[in-house]
Amino acid sequence: MTQEDILIELNTEADKYPELANLQANTSNLSWWASIKKVFAFSSLTLQNLFDQHKKEVLGLVLQDYNVGSKEWYKMQCYGFQFGYKLQIVNNVPTYPVQDDTAKIISKASVKENITGGLILKVNKVVGGNLEALTATELDAFSNYMAQVKIAGTLIKINSYQANVITINARVILNNEVFKPNGTHILTGEYKVLNAIKAFIQSNVFDEYIYISDFMNAIRSVDGVKGCYINAIGVDGVVVDLTQGKFQLPNGYGKITESDNDFNLRMTYELV
Numbered sequence: 001m002t003q004e005d006i007l008i009e010l011n012t013e014a015d016k017y018p019e020l021a022n023l024q025a026n027t028s029n030l031s032w033w034a035s036i037k038k039v040f041a042f043s044s045l046t047l048q049n050l051f052d053q054h055k056k057e058v059l060g061l062v063l064q065d066y067n068v069g070s071k072e073w074y075k076m077q078c079y080g081f082q083f084g085y086k087l088q089i090v091n092n093v094p095t096y097p098v099q100d101d102t103a104k105i106i107s108k109a110s111v112k113e114n115i116t117g118g119l120i121l122k123v124n125k126v127v128g129g130n131l132e133a134l135t136a137t138e139l140d141a142f143s144n145y146m147a148q149v150k151i152a153g154t155l156i157k158i159n160s161y162q163a164n165v166i167t168i169n170a171r172v173i174l175n176n177e178v179f180k181p182n183g184t185h186i187l188t189g190e191y192k193v194l195n196a197i198k199a200f201i202q203s204n205v206f207d208e209y210i211y212i213s214d215f216m217n218a219i220r221s222v223d224g225v226k227g228c229y230i231n232a233i234g235v236d237g238v239v240v241d242l243t244q245g246k247f248q249l250p251n252g253y254g255k256i257t258e259s260d261n262d263f264n265l266r267m268t269y270e271l272v
Contacts, residue, residue, distance in 0.1 A: 003038075003045050069151045071111040071119070077149050078109035078123055083138055087148050094148045105138060107131065110207035110252060118155025121146070122207050122252045130202070131253050134160040161251035166201060167234040167258065169266045170219070176271035178224030183269045185224075191260050193267070196222045198256055207252035212245050226272060 067073050080096075082103040087094045107126040114120045123142065124131045134142060139160050150156055172193055178186060185192050200218035204210055212230060219228045233240040233247065235254065240247040256263065 003042055006040075006044050069154075071113075074111045074119060074121065074150070075109050077146065078106050078111070078121060078142075079104065080149075081106050081142050081145050083141055087145065105134070106142070108206040108253070112207075114155070114157060118157065121156060121158045123158065123160050124206070124253065130255070131163060131206075133162045164235050164249045164251045164254040165237075165257050166249075166254040167256070167266060168197060168230065168263075169232040170228055170230045171268040171270065172219060172225060173227040173270045173272055175224040175226060179269070179271065181269060181271060183264055183267060191264070192222045193219055193225065194256070194260060194263050201254055201256065204253070207249075209246045209248050212242055212247075 082096050082100055083105045084103055085096050085098070085100065088097050089095075105125045106123050108122075108124045108131060110122045112120050123134065125134055125138070126132070139158070142160075143158050146156055146158060172183070174183070179192075180186055183191060183193055196218050197215075200215065204214075212233075215233075216228055216230060219225060230242065233242065235247065235249060258266075
């Protein structure tokens with residue numbers, strides 16, 4: 001509603017009262033009655049805007065509070081941890097006096113319900129572009145932080161693991177104009193298939209299922225790869241059941257630790 005709309009409503013209402021007829025007949029903008037109506041209309045519009053803004057703020061607080069204690073909320077608390085900083089209580093809320101993004105070391109976090117009650121948190125940091133476990137000092141500081149920000153009475157188990165070691169045995173069909181028989185690129189000498197697999201593992205969603213079809217698509221996306229078939233996948237030496245179409249890494253993430261040559265010993269390349 002605009003100020004003009006309020007003025008129209010005022011005039012419509014005033015016309016209902018005969019005692020205001022003389023005042024209404026004077027349409028001059030400089031008249032006392034016209035000025036009173038304009039002041040009233042402006043004040044009403046200002047109050048209306050203030051109430052609308054207040055309503056938005058209250059609704060925002062309600063929605064924010066509604067999310068407190070959810071798994072997504074706990075994940076956001078993980079990302080808010082600042083290593084080397086001490087929490088302060090402001091308005092009964094634990095907070096950092098200074099926001100320092102360089103001290104926020106948690107890069108990946110997952111929050112899941114524990115079958116025995118409470119929550120299980122997995123957290124990791126990035127070092128040199130790779131996910132790594134927190135050090136003992138970092139994990140201790142993070143545990144103290146979560147003890148202060150968690151909902152009172154909530155049982156929390158916190159883990160930060162090293163990566164699961166992944167091994168792959170696959171048959172890959174390559175274009176003989178692009179690749180050599182050992183799987184290296186003719187022009188660059190790179191192990192393109194190995195690099196694609198490493199990139200896929202690194203980018204996979206933390207502590208979630210890995211789908212075999214996505215694994216195969218990552219290999220097929222390499223220029224010069226005509227097809228592939230995965231014979232076996234191992235996680236810390238345990239063979240994955242490929243018939244399920246998916247598998248999960250116990251520690252939340254994985255990596256290939258073999259050398260390029262050892263990796264290729266598990267691969268079968270067919271040039272066409």
